Amino acid sequence: MKIRGILFVSSLLLQSTMAGLWGSSSNNGKKKKVMDPITAEKNLPSAPTSKYDYKLSFKKNYYYNGSIPFWTAGGDIFQSEDFIRLSPSVPNTKGWIWSEIPNPYEEWEVDVAFRVTGNHMQGGRGLALWYTQDKEQPGPIYGSKDKWDGLSVWLDSNNPVTHKPSTVVILNDGTLEFASKNALDPRKYMLGACSISFRNTENPVYLKVSLRETTLTVSMDNGSGAKDYRICVQKSGIKLPTGYYFGVSALSINPADDHDIISFETRQLNPPKKLEHPKRPLEDEKKKRGEEFTGIDEEQRKKIEEAEFQMRKLRETAENSAAIYDTQQRAIEHIQLVQLQIEALGAPSPDDAITGNYQKIDLSKINDMGSSSSNSASYDKVRAENRYRSILFVFPRKQIA
Ligand SMILES: *[C@@H]1O[C@H](CO)[C@@H](O)[C@H](O)[C@H]1NC(C)=O
Numbered sequence: 080m081k082i083r084g085i086l087f088v089s090s091l092l093l094q095s096t097m098a099g100l101w102g103s104s105s106n107n108g109k110k111k112k113v114m115d116p117i118t119a120e121k122n123l124p125s126a127p128t129s130k131y132d133y134k135l136s137f138k139k140n141y142y143y144n145g146s147i148p149f150w151t152a153g154g155d156i157f158q159s160e161d162f163i164r165l166s167p168s169v170p171n172t173k174g175w176i177w178s179e180i181p182n183p184y185e186e187w188e189v190d191v192a193f194r195v196t197g198n199h200m201q202g203g204r205g206l207a208l209w210y211t212q213d214k215e216q217p218g219p220i221y222g223s224k225d226k227w228d229g230l231s232v233w234l235d236s237n238n239p240v241t242h243k244p245s246t247v248v249i250l251n252d253g254t255l256e257f258a259s260k261n262a263l264d265p266r267k268y269m270l271g272a273c274s275i276s277f278r279n280t281e282n283p284v285y286l287k288v289s290l291r292e293t294t295l296t297v298s299m300d301n302g303s304g305a306k307d308y309r310i311c312v313q314k315s316g317i318k319l320p321t322g323y324y325f326g327v328s329a330l331s332i333n334p335a336d337d338h339d340i341i342s343f344e345t346r347q348l349n350p351p352k353k354l355e356h357p358k359r360p361l362e363d364e365k366k367k368r369g370e371e372f373t374g375i376d377e378e379q380r381k382k383i384e385e386a387e388f389q390m391r392k393l394r395e396t397a398e399n400s401a402a403i404y405d406t407q408q409r410a411i412e413h414i415q416l417v418q419l420q421i422e423a424l425g426a427p428s429p430d431d432a433i434t435g436n437y438q439k440i441d442l443s444k445i446n447d448m449g450s451s452s453s454n455s456a457s458y459d460k461v462r463a464e465n466r467y468r469s470i471l472f473v474f475p476r477k478q479i480a
Pocket residue numbers: 144145
């Protein structure tokens with residue numbers, strides 16, 4: 080198969096895959112452009128080099144087919160359209176929500192938007208953010224188990240003396256006990272704490288926790304909707320393994336508060352370069368090989384243009400909705416891989432192809448590369464997945480680079 084054929088085939092593949100994806104993602108089409116505190120994520124002071132992970136996140140609209148994809152909720156939880164109530168203002172209730180997927184990232188950042196509301200002067204206990212080895216284990220520590228292994232950030236609103244809520248950051252190796260008869264004093268073991276009011280606020284409160292290299296930072300915004308974070312605790316020399324689970328739990332005592340989670344968003348910090356510009360990793364190489372590539376015709380160019388447009392739209396959707404299928408993401412990755420194969424062989428990137436920014440060359444220099452099928456004839460066959468794989472196999476990236 081010659082280059083022309085591969086390029087053509089890939090753009091068709093792209094299109095047919097996209098058509099399928101669009102068919103199933105119609106309920107994600109209603110995107111809110113209005114800035115409200117819940118969707119104001121674009122304003123977060125995240126590092127420019129971060130990548131949103133929709134599987135380790137949830138936000139409105141939460142549900143797909145009655146549940147939150149990739150998350151498990153339990154206890155006295157109440158799932159509404161606008162928030163997830165972990166524990167209601169009913170004494171002695173608790174609830175939780177945990178990611179089903181372990182965090183794969185060395186460096187990460189999570190943003191949790193929540194609300195704690197109650198009628199009494201005194202707060203009705205509180206909630207906790209977890210990054211732990213175990214998940215979904217109820218217990219006395221803000222709804223989750225004691226002797227956890229990993230990180231916990233407590234948001235405690237129950238100070239009967241000062242009525243001031245406190246945020247406490249605490250690590251445990253699975254041995255320390257804080258809720259038993261001979262419980263340890265958390266103040267002796269915590270990394271740090273602060274007092275930022277988060278109860279009965281007008282806007283949702285944002286809690287941001289990040290691990291950058293070995294620096295753990297916990298900050299909060301209690302008024303402006305993720306625009307004005309104040310650092311609560313910052314510590315270096317912190318090691319937390321990958322493969323732990325994110326979760327949030329809450330506990331109401333008597334008098335009780337409502338503990339609502341509005342969103343949970345996870346980003347990978349400093350993702351590898353190739354993920355930032357998935358289409359252009361071999362830019363220089365390609366330019367050199369410009370003389371090895373032949374032109375594409377008008378029809379092919381249109382197809383690439385269209386596929387590229389749909390790809391962009393799909394990515395946008397993927398970044399803005401939790402309710403996207405795993406398969407969609409994998410499909411994109413597959414397509415990007417195919418695109419890389421083609422580009423590595425000297426084809427222009429879709430952008431270059433559209434703008435005509437490539438050199439035309441003598442096709443005869445490039446011989447048949449491992450396949451006997453003729454130019455674009457075997458489109459139907461190529462659509463079959465095994466054929467698709469064989470294209471990837473014939474042009475592994477390592478040999479090209
Ligand atoms: C939706 O949920 C129901 C009940 O859990 C299940 O039987 C059905 O297969 C689900 N549908 C989809 C499209 O996932």
